Amino acid sequence: MKIAFLGPQASFTQLAASQIFPEEELMPQSSILDCFNAVMNNEVDKAVVPLENSIEGTVSMTLDYLYNFDVFIETELVMPIAHHLMVHPENSVVQKIISHPQALAQTYHFRHENYPGILSQDFNSTAASAKLVSENPNEKWAAVANRSAAKLYGLKIIHENIQDFEQNHTKFVVISKNKENLDLQLQKSSEKTSLIITLPEDHAGGLHQVLSVFAWRKMNLSKIESRTLKTGLGNYFFFINVASEWHPVLSQNAIDELIALKANVKFLGHYNEYIFAE
Numbered sequence: 402m403k404i405a406f407l408g409p410q411a412s413f414t415q416l417a418a419s420q421i422f423p424e425e426e427l428m429p430q431s432s433i434l435d436c437f438n439a440v441m442n443n444e445v446d447k448a449v450v451p452l453e454n455s456i457e458g459t460v461s462m463t464l465d466y467l468y469n470f471d472v473f474i475e476t477e478l479v480m481p482i483a484h485h486l487m488v489h490p491e492n493s494v495v496q497k498i499i500s501h502p503q504a505l506a507q508t509y510h511f512r513h514e515n516y517p518g519i520l521s522q523d524f525n526s527t528a529a530s531a532k533l534v535s536e537n538p539n540e541k542w543a544a545v546a547n548r549s550a551a552k553l554y555g556l557k558i559i560h561e562n563i564q565d566f567e568q569n570h571t572k573f574v575v576i577s578k579n580k581e582n583l584d585l586q587l588q589k590s591s592e593k594t595s596l597i598i599t600l601p602e603d604h605a606g607g608l609h610q611v612l613s614v615f616a617w618r619k620m621n622l623s624k625i626e627s628r629t630l631k632t633g634l635g636n637y638f639f640f641i642n643v644a645s646e647w648h649p650v651l652s653q654n655a656i657d658e659l660i661a662l663k664a665n666v667k668f669l670g671h672y673n674e675y676i677f678a679e
């Protein structure tokens with residue numbers, strides 16, 4: 402089986418992907434969009450992408466593509482994230498800090514306290530930034546990336562554990578064209594159902610009606626996030642997680658009732674959440 406992931410080697414997504422799929426062929430992609438496209442074009446069977454971070458929140462690109470592409474979520478892995486600042490071994494001066502926007506956001510206060518006025522630059526992934534720094538020994542650049550990236554690309558770590566909050570976790574999801582619930586040999590923490598709901602038209606109590614479908618069935622919502630539909634200010638879709646085992650009749654009735662309310666419902670999957678094994 403072929404598995405796409407946000408690469409290159411030693412990205413956080415690769416660490417997640419190799420734990421979920423230790424035996425499969427992992428195929429690095431240079432963006433989250435490329436991961437979705439690889440699935441849609443059948444170049445791969447599945448892809449692993451980051452969905453949410455405990456400091457910075459949802460990876461909005463992933464949320465948008467879950468809305469836009471015909472894919473399902475097959476499983477989720479929660480992984481602790483430690484960021485380090487690294488430079489080329491021949492360098493110690495830092496004039497620019499490069500990383501994935503999520504990593505830059507998770508280290509914002511560290512950078513502003515320790516490197517005030519130093520430029521930051523978004524790049525495709527933490528590992529891609531580490532690789533870029535290693536390929537440019539004459540530039541005074543530093544990357545925010547993980548320890549495996551420092552080792553693989555031969556960089557020197559000058560500050561360890563620079564994430565702004567000690568508790569830093571990212572959820573990675575496996576997406577594919579199949580409605581599957583992956584059974585992994587990892588520690589399972591919970592089960593959930595993910596839906597994307599679009600309300601029919603703007604009217605008082607519209608969202609309340611949608612939420613009451615879950616409330617009176619005692620279906621516990623563990624996440625609700627609104628995201629712009631990009632059709633104009635004030636137009637949103639809602640990403641909802643229902644935290645429970647799958648009750649076929651109850652869950653189908655809830656979806657049928659949402660449809661009767663003229664909401665648009667996209668079922669993303671019922672799947673397990675696993676915890677990264679250190």
Ligand SMILES: O=C(O)C(=O)Cc1ccccc1
Nearest residue numbers: 412413414501503504526527
């Ligand atoms: O850039 C990476 O290495 C990724 O896999 C995305 C990411 C960035 C920061 C924290 C978690 C995942």
